[in-house]
Amino acid sequence: MPSLIFVYGTLKEGFPNFAYNPGKRVPGTYRTRHPFPFYVVQLPVEDRAPWLMNNPGQGVPVLGQVFEVDDATLQAMDAFEEVGLPTGYARVELELEPAGHEGEVLLAHAYMKHEHQLVECLLIEGPFADYTAELAAGYRLELP
Numbered sequence: 001m002p003s004l005i006f007v008y009g010t011l012k013e014g015f016p017n018f019a020y021n022p023g024k025r026v027p028g029t030y031r032t033r034h035p036f037p038f039y040v041v042q043l044p045v046e047d048r049a050p051w052l053m054n055n056p057g058q059g060v061p062v063l064g065q066v067f068e069v070d071d072a073t074l075q076a077m078d079a080f081e082e083v084g085l086p087t088g089y090a091r092v093e094l095e096l097e098p099a100g101h102e103g104e105v106l107l108a109h110a111y112m113k114h115e116h117q118l119v120e121c122l123l124i125e126g127p128f129a130d131y132t133a134e135l136a137a138g139y140r141l142e143l144p
Contacts, residue, residue, distance in 0.1 A: 003074050004108035006030060006096055008038065008064035009050030009131045011077075016139050020080050023067030026106075031061045031129075033095035033105060038062045039126035040135050041118070047140040050131045054092055054112040063099055063130040066108050074109075081111045087120070089113060 004026070010017035013025060037059035039051045052062060069077065082088025089111035096106045118124060128135065 002068045002070055004106065005067050005069055005074070005077065006032075006064050006094065006108040006110040007067060008052055008062050008110065010136065010139060012065050012131065014133075015131070015136055017080075020077065021067060022073055023069035026066040026068060028066075029063055029099040030066050030096040030106065030108075031063050031099045032110075033097050034061070035059045036062055036094075036112075037127045038129070038131075039118075039124050040128065040131075041121040041125070042123040043120055044122065048135065048138045050135070051113045051117075052110060053118075054090060054114055056094075059127040060129045062128075064110075066096065066106065077111075083111070087117070 005023060007021060009015065011021040012018065034056050035058060037053040037055050039053065040048050041051050042048060053059070078091060081091070083091050091109045092112045093107055093109050096108055097103050
């Protein structure tokens with residue numbers, strides 16, 4: 001059964017990790033219906049990584065893209081985002097709406113971090129509403 005994934009950072013079309021996102025794009029740009037803190041962080045093994053924090057009601061509505069993925073792709077994306085590992089993301093369902101106007105609410109999953117993970121960060125920038133090419137400049141990930 002297909003799932004919807006909201007991507008807001010490096011998995012967006014045109015960004016560094018888009019190759020790990022083989023889903024079918026849902027047309028348009030979406031934003032979180034509620035505010036969330038969205039930071040760009042620096043870690044010892046990753047520079048300028050986008051982190052959407054699982055703290056609803058804080059921060060600002062965040063822009064991103066929605067993709068439809070099959071179960072195998074969802075599992076591969078979960079592995080890439082290290083879901084379930086102490087340093088990884090949590091896949092969380094959230095409410096989205098079309099950017100620029102109110103519309104039908106869409107439920108999709110997003111990869112989010114927990115606040116306690118911020119202690120690992122050497123630098124925290126933001127919060128931001130959108131992950132831009134300027135914010136992505138300098139992104140680096142060292143895979144094991």
